[in-house]
Amino acid sequence: MTELSYRMVEMPIRSGAMRRWVAHLRRQRDPGPRRIIATGAAACVGLVAFAGVNMATAELKQNDIQESLEDADDFVATLPPTLPPTLPPTSISDGGPTQTSGDPSPTTPATPGATTIPSTTDVQGTEPSTEPTESPPTSVVPTTEPNSTAPSAPSANRVAIGDSVMKGAAPALVEDYDFLVYAAESRSFDAGIDVVEALDREGALGDVVVIQLGVNQNPLEQSDVDRMAEALEKVPRVLFVTNRYAKDYVYGQNAMFRALPERYANIEVLDWADVGNSCPGECYYGDNLHLAPDGMEFYADQIAEALSLE
Incomplete structure (x- = not known):
C-alpha cells in the first residue's frame, strides 16, 4: 500500500x-x-x-x-568463564554472550611457611646469624577458599540452546520447566555447535538438551548437522526443534532435522514448523517468527510435552 x-x-x-x-x-x-x-x-x-x-x-x-528479547535477558545463562582459548571468540559472541579472549595468567601463591634466604653479609658487613629464621605465624597462611565473585559452572540437568526465537521463551522455559537457557540473537547453527562443545568440555550439558537453530545460517550443510549430533552423543536425550519460518532454505533444514532420529538413537524431534500453527491466542509478532506472550508459553509447553517433563 x-x-x-x-x-x-x-x-x-x-x-x-x-x-x-x-x-x-x-x-x-x-x-x-x-x-x-x-x-x-x-x-x-x-x-x-x-x-x-x-x-x-x-x-x-x-x-x-x-523489548521482549530484552525482557528475557535476565533469564538467559552466560557461558562458563573457563572456555579454552582455542575456541574462536567470534563464533560464540556472534549475537551470543560476550566472551573474553584468552585466559588470565594464573599467579603462583607463595608457599606457606617459606622464608627468605639471607645474604652472606649484612649492611654493616658483619656475619649473619646462624640461628634458624622463625616461621611466620599460622594466622597468615593464605586461605584456600574460592573467590566468591567467580561465577560457577552450570549444574542444571536441562539445557536449551538456540537463537532469538528461543530467547523470547526463556522466561517460560526457566520458570516453568527449570531449563538453563543459552539463547542469543542472530546465533548461527555453527556458533551453536561451538556452544555445545564448550559446555561439553565443562561437563555442563546435563541429561536433556534442546536445540533450535538454523534460521540465521544459509546454507546449512548436512555435515554441520552431523557435527552437532555427534557433539551431543553422550547426552541421554536430545530434542531438535524445527523452525517455523516460510523460507525455502528453512524447509531444507527441517528435513535434515526430521531425519536425525533414524541415525541417532538419543535424538527426538519437535516439529515446531507444524505444531506452532496450532498455537491459540496472540502467538507471534509481526514477522510471524518471533514469539508473542501466548506463543512463548505454548512453545515451552510443547517442548516439555515432547520430553514428558513436569
Whole structure:
C-alpha cells in the first residue's frame, strides 16, 4: 500500500500531472468533475494517512520484538568463564554472550611457611646469624577458599540452546520447566555447535538438551548437522526443534532435522514448523517468527510435552 501511495499520489504531484488535471477539471461547467476532485483529494489524504500509520505500526512491531528479547535477558545463562582459548571468540559472541579472549595468567601463591634466604653479609658487613629464621605465624597462611565473585559452572540437568526465537521463551522455559537457557540473537547453527562443545568440555550439558537453530545460517550443510549430533552423543536425550519460518532454505533444514532420529538413537524431534500453527491466542509478532506472550508459553509447553517433563 505504501508503494501504491508513492506511485499514484506522490509521483503525479511531483511531475505536475496532478496539477494540470485538476486545472482542467476546474474549467469544466459540469459540477461532476468538481465532485471528482473532492473525492480524489479525500482518497489521496486517506492513502497518505494509511501509509504513515502502516510505517509507524511496522516500527512498533519491531520494537515489541526487541523489548521482549530484552525482557528475557535476565533469564538467559552466560557461558562458563573457563572456555579454552582455542575456541574462536567470534563464533560464540556472534549475537551470543560476550566472551573474553584468552585466559588470565594464573599467579603462583607463595608457599606457606617459606622464608627468605639471607645474604652472606649484612649492611654493616658483619656475619649473619646462624640461628634458624622463625616461621611466620599460622594466622597468615593464605586461605584456600574460592573467590566468591567467580561465577560457577552450570549444574542444571536441562539445557536449551538456540537463537532469538528461543530467547523470547526463556522466561517460560526457566520458570516453568527449570531449563538453563543459552539463547542469543542472530546465533548461527555453527556458533551453536561451538556452544555445545564448550559446555561439553565443562561437563555442563546435563541429561536433556534442546536445540533450535538454523534460521540465521544459509546454507546449512548436512555435515554441520552431523557435527552437532555427534557433539551431543553422550547426552541421554536430545530434542531438535524445527523452525517455523516460510523460507525455502528453512524447509531444507527441517528435513535434515526430521531425519536425525533414524541415525541417532538419543535424538527426538519437535516439529515446531507444524505444531506452532496450532498455537491459540496472540502467538507471534509481526514477522510471524518471533514469539508473542501466548506463543512463548505454548512453545515451552510443547517442548516439555515432547520430553514428558513436569
